[in-house]
Amino acid sequence: MATAVSSKPQLVAPFEEAAFSRDINRADDPKPDHPSLLVEKAPYFTSKHGVAYLGDSLELLKSLPSNSVNLVVTSPPYALHFKKAYGNEHKDHYVEWFLPFAKEIQRVLTDDGSFVLNIGGSYNQGTPTRSIYHFKLLIALVEEIGFHLAQECFWYNPAKMPVPAEWVTVRRIRVRDSVEYVWWLSKSPHPKASNLNVLKEYSEDMIRLNRNGVRGTVRPSGHVIRSSFDTISAGGSIPPNVTEADFDVPESMLKMGNNAANDIYTKRCKENGIKIHPARFPALLPKFFTKLLTDPNDLVLDPFAGSLTAGAVAESLSRRWIAGEAVEEYLRAGIFRFEESMQNPLLF
Numbered sequence: 001m002a003t004a005v006s007s008k009p010q011l012v013a014p015f016e017e018a019a020f021s022r023d024i025n026r027a028d029d030p031k032p033d034h035p036s037l038l039v040e041k042a043p044y045f046t047s048k049h050g051v052a053y054l055g056d057s058l059e060l061l062k063s064l065p066s067n068s069v070n071l072v073v074t075s076p077p078y079a080l081h082f083k084k085a086y087g088n089e090h091k092d093h094y095v096e097w098f099l100p101f102a103k104e105i106q107r108v109l110t111d112d113g114s115f116v117l118n119i120g121g122s123y124n125q126g127t128p129t130r131s132i133y134h135f136k137l138l139i140a141l142v143e144e145i146g147f148h149l150a151q152e153c154f155w156y157n158p159a160k161m162p163v164p165a166e167w168v169t170v171r172r173i174r175v176r177d178s179v180e181y182v183w184w185l186s187k188s189p190h191p192k193a194s195n196l197n198v199l200k201e202y203s204e205d206m207i208r209l210n211r212n213g214v215r216g217t218v219r220p221s222g223h224v225i226r227s228s229f230d231t232i233s234a235g236g237s238i239p240p241n242v243t244e245a246d247f248d249v250p251e252s253m254l255k256m257g258n259n260a261a262n263d264i265y266t267k268r269c270k271e272n273g274i275k276i277h278p279a280r281f282p283a284l285l286p287k288f289f290t291k292l293l294t295d296p297n298d299l300v301l302d303p304f305a306g307s308l309t310a311g312a313v314a315e316s317l318s319r320r321w322i323a324g325e326a327v328e329e330y331l332r333a334g335i336f337r338f339e340e341s342m343q344n345p346l347l348f
């Protein structure tokens with residue numbers, strides 16, 4: 001079995017003391033179910049609840065036991081025309097590239113586990129038309145790998161740039177993109193999930209309706225509104241399509257920017273002259289799905305971990321976690337997040 005967890009974060013590669021010497025995330029009492037014990041490979045970093053590995057995540061996935069992971073929440077490199085520093089697959093062979101990962105993800109998931117995949121769209125080169133590679137991927141994940149589509153969700157990112165400039169700001173043909181797709185897939189048709197874990201606060205209107213009461217009626221659409229409609233005893237309302245940063249308006253459309261310029265991760269990267277990951281997702285995205293789809297001590301995996309956003313969220317929610325990332329610089333900086341999640345769990 002794997003390397004034992006020591007009492008301090010484990011770093012297998014050299015790093016600057018000044019940047020990383022704070023004594024955070026001590027795994028003083030590693031439990032026998034610590035996720036580093038599932039993998040026969042030296043970890044890059046361990047925390048109380050989780051472990052990060054440097055290298056190709058296809059190998060990491062292959063080394064994990066079947067039926068061991070409750071949730072995979074991840075954002076792989078998209079098939080972008082203008083590539084990021086870490087490299088992006090071309091859309092023509094994106095599905096072919098991704099399916100070996102997907103096959104392993106399906107194998108490692110528990111039968112009631114979920115696979116939440118954040119993926120962005122892309123333009124076709126030279127024209128103001130969109131690629132459909134992410135739809136092709138969704139179809140392949142369902143029809144070739146055997147996933148079930150539990151729900152198609154969206155991340156509304158108002159901070160996205162107005163690109164491609166030629167079609168948006170120069171020729172003024174297309175409007176600005178501000179949505180990314182979040183495919184919630186599951187291994188079986190009935191994944192473990194509870195929207196009670198992501199209830200939002202009742203709106204003023206809902207509270208007023210409850211106070212004043214509502215008469216049963218039939219809407220023009222045919223929907224029957226019963227007089228019990230105004231009951232607010234459930235502790236919050238079921239998330240709708242838009243999630244605000246504080247979960248006030250949840251469900252399928254997650255509204256949040258990923259340009260948090262003042263979080264500890266960004267600040268510490270700047271202080272230490274370390275490159276900020278160019279394509280992070282906001283902590284609230286994995287937080288929403290981790291709360292919706294897992295219980296404390298469940299295992300969450302992010303095989304394209306970048307700056308360890310999903311791992312830090314899992315840590316703050318007392319879920320076990322495993323992260324895989326190919327670029328060392330991203331992992332090193334990601335450790336800053338653990339100062340934040342430990343010191344102020346409410347931020348995550």
Ligand SMILES: C[S@@+](CC[C@H](N)C(=O)[O-])C[C@H]1O[C@@H](n2cnc3c(N)ncnc32)[C@H](O)[C@@H]1O
Nearest residue numbers: 056057077086279280281304306307309325326
């Ligand atoms: C879109 S970014 C993920 C960002 C992350 N969600 C965050 O919030 O920081 C995708 C990441 O996948 C990594 N990556 C690409 N191919 C990989 C592979 N085969 N194994 C491990 N990581 C990989 C890239 O280096 C990049 O950091």
